[in-house]
Amino acid sequence: MAEKIEIDPITRIEGHLAVSVEVEEGRVARAFCKGEMFRGFELILKGRDPLDAQQITQRICGVCPVSHGMASVLAQEQAYGITPNENGRLVRNLILGANYLQSHIIHFYHLSAVDFIDLEAIAQYQGKDAALNEFKAWVGTQKASSVVAPGAPFLPRYAGDYLDGTDANITAIKHYLEGLRMRALAHQMAALFAGKLPHVASLVPGGVTERVTTQKIAAYGAMLQELRSFINRSYLPDVMSVAAGFPSYFKLGKGCGNFLAYGAFAESADNSRKYLPAGVVIGGRLAEFDPRQITEDVKYSYYQSASGLAPAAGQTVPRPGKPDAYTWLKAPRYKGMAMEVGPLSRILIAYLSGTDPEVRQAVDHGLNQLNRSTEDLDSAMGRHAARAIECKLVADQCARWLDQLKPGEPACVDFTIPRSGQGVGLCEAPRGALGHWLAIDDYKIASYQCVVPTTWNCSPKDDQGHPGPVEQALIGTPIANAAQPIEAARVVRSFDPCLACAVH
Numbered sequence: 001m002a003e004k005i006e007i008d009p010i011t012r013i014e015g016h017l018a019v020s021v022e023v024e025e026g027r028v029a030r031a032f033c034k035g036e037m038f039r040g041f042e043l044i045l046k047g048r049d050p051l052d053a054q055q056i057t058q059r060i061c062g063v064c065p066v067s068h069g070m071a072s073v074l075a076q077e078q079a080y081g082i083t084p085n086e087n088g089r090l091v092r093n094l095i096l097g098a099n100y101l102q103s104h105i106i107h108f109y110h111l112s113a114v115d116f117i118d119l120e121a122i123a124q125y126q127g128k129d130a131a132l133n134e135f136k137a138w139v140g141t142q143k144a145s146s147v148v149a150p151g152a153p154f155l156p157r158y159a160g161d162y163l164d165g166t167d168a169n170i171t172a173i174k175h176y177l178e179g180l181r182m183r184a185l186a187h188q189m190a191a192l193f194a195g196k197l198p199h200v201a202s203l204v205p206g207g208v209t210e211r212v213t214t215q216k217i218a219a220y221g222a223m224l225q226e227l228r229s230f231i232n233r234s235y236l237p238d239v240m241s242v243a244a245g246f247p248s249y250f251k252l253g254k255g256c257g258n259f260l261a262y263g264a265f266a267e268s269a270d271n272s273r274k275y276l277p278a279g280v281v282i283g284g285r286l287a288e289f290d291p292r293q294i295t296e297d298v299k300y301s302y303y304q305s306a307s308g309l310a311p312a313a314g315q316t317v318p319r320p321g322k323p324d325a326y327t328w329l330k331a332p333r334y335k336g337m338a339m340e341v342g343p344l345s346r347i348l349i350a351y352l353s354g355t356d357p358e359v360r361q362a363v364d365h366g367l368n369q370l371n372r373s374t375e376d377l378d379s380a381m382g383r384h385a386a387r388a389i390e391c392k393l394v395a396d397q398c399a400r401w402l403d404q405l406k407p408g409e410p411a412c413v414d415f416t417i418p419r420s421g422q423g424v425g426l427c428e429a430p431r432g433a434l435g436h437w438l439a440i441d442d443y444k445i446a447s448y449q450c451v452v453p454t455t456w457n458c459s460p461k462d463d464q465g466h467p468g469p470v471e472q473a474l475i476g477t478p479i480a481n482a483a484q485p486i487e488a489a490r491v492v493r494s495f496d497p498c499l500a501c502a503v504h
C-alpha cells in the first residue's frame with residue numbers, strides 16, 4: 001500500500017510549493033508538485049505601455065528581478081529593432097552577474113546548507129569570534145522564549161543525518177553568517193549601476209540609464225574582489241565538504257535527463273554570442289536550441305485555455321477547481337519533453353559546447369576533487385556543485401566585463417515604440433531559462449507571456465501524463481522515515497525552486 005506524504009509548504013525556498021509523494025516499499029513511487037496560488041502578471045500587463053513591462057515583470061520576484069527586467073528589455077528591443085551599445089551590454093552583464101552571486105550564495109547557505117549542516121552545533125562554541133558568539137546568544141534567547149521543543153529556532157526542520165563534527169559545523173555556521181553580508185554586498189554592487197536593488201530602476205530598452213564613471217567601476221571592483229574571495233575561500237570549499245560528507249546525494253535526485261539553456265551574458269551587441277551558451281542536451285547529446293519547439297500544456301493546471309500552445313500564442317485563462325488539475329503552474333515542454341533548467345543545465349551545456357576552456361577546466365577541477373564524473377552532476381549534490389562552480393565563473397567574468405567599460409561614454413541608445421510589433425526576450429535567470437513573449441498593438445501590450453525557470457522545473461504532468469523534472473527527480477528517492485522526509489526536501493531544494501516566479 002502506498003503511504004502518502006504531504007510536504008506543505010516546502011520551507012526554505014522562494015514562494016509556496018507543496019509536494020505530495022506516494023511511497024511504496026520505502027521509495028517514492030509518484031510525486032506531485034503543486035503551486036497553490038494564482039498571481040496573474042500576464043493579465044495585469046495587457047493593455048499597458050510596453051515600457052511598463054520591465055518594471056512590472058520585475059515585481060514577479062524579489063530574488064531574480066534583474067532577469068525578468070532583462071527578458072523584458074530584450075523582448076522590447078526585438079520589437080523596436082534596436083540593440084544596446086557596448087556600455088549598455090556590459091553594465092547589464094554586471095548587474096545580472098551580481099544578481100547571480102547573491103542568489104547562489106543565499107541558496108546554498110541560507111536555504112539549502114541547513115539541510116546538511118547542524119546549526120544547533122553553535123551551542124558547543126567556546127571561541128572568541130564576535131559574530132559566532134552573538135549568534136550563539138541569539139539562539140539561546142530564541143530557545144528560552146520558544147514553546148516548541150528541540151530544534152527551535154530552526155523549525156520546521158527535519159531530523160536527519162547532519163554533517164559530523166562540531167568544528168566542521170561551526171566553520172559552516174561562520175560562513176552562513178558571513179554569507180548574509182556577502183549577499184548584501186552583491187546587492188550594493190549591482191545597485192551602483194542598477195540605481196537600486198532588488199528591483200532595478202536603470203534597465204531600459206537600448207541599455208541602462210546609469211552613467212558609467214571611474215568611481216563606480218572602482219567601487220564595483222572592490223566589492224567584487226571581496227565576493228570572489230568569499231566564493232573561493234568559503235563557498236566552493238563548503239560545497240566540497242558537504243559533497244564529500246553526503247556522497248549518496250550524487251546518486252539521488254536524478255532529474256528528467258534533458259537539459260535546456262537559452263544562454264546568458266551577451267558577448268555581442270545583438271546577443272548572438274553569449275558567455276553561457278544556449279543549447280539543449282537530450283539523451284546525453286548536445287544539440288542546438290530552437291525556440292519554436294517550446295509549448296505549454298495545461299491538462300493538469302488550473303487553466304481553461306487550450307493545451308500545447310506556443311508562448312507567442314499563449315493564453316492565461318484561470319479556472320480554479322478544474323477537475324484533475326493540481327497546480328497553478330503550466331507544463332512547459334520542448335519537443336514535447338520535460339527539460340531541466342538552471343545552473344546544472346548551463347554548466348553542462350557550456351562544458352559540452354567546449355567553447356570556453358575555463359569552463360572545462362573549472363568543471364574538471366571540481367569533479368576531480370570530488371572523484372566524480374560528469375554523469376554524477378545529474379543529481380541533488382551535482383546541482384549544488386554546478387551552482388557553486390558557475391558562481392565562481394560568473395564572478396571571474398564580472399571582473400573582465402568591468403575592465404571593458406568605457407567611462408564617460410553613453411550606456412543606452414534611443415528608440416521609438418512602433419504602433420505594432422512583437423519580440424521574444426530569452427535569457428537566463430539564476431534558476432534557469434527565462435523567456436518573455438511580447439506583442440504590441442496600437443502602442444500597447446496586446447499579449448505578454450512568461451515561461452519561467454521554475455515553471456520548467458516544478459511543472460506538473462503534461463498532457464501525455466509525463467511528470468515534470470522535480471517530480472521525476474523525486475520518483476525513486478528512498479524515504480527512511482515518512483514522518484521526517486528529509487531526503488525529499490533535499491532533492492527538491494537542490495533545484496532552488498521559486499514558486500513566486502513559477503506561477504507569475
Ligand code: NFE
Nearest residue numbers: 061064430431454498501
Ligand atoms: Ni523568483 Fe526566478 C530565478 C526567474 S525562478 S527566482 O532565478 O525567472 O523561476
Ligand code: MG
Nearest residue numbers: 042449450451
Ligand atoms: Mg506563463
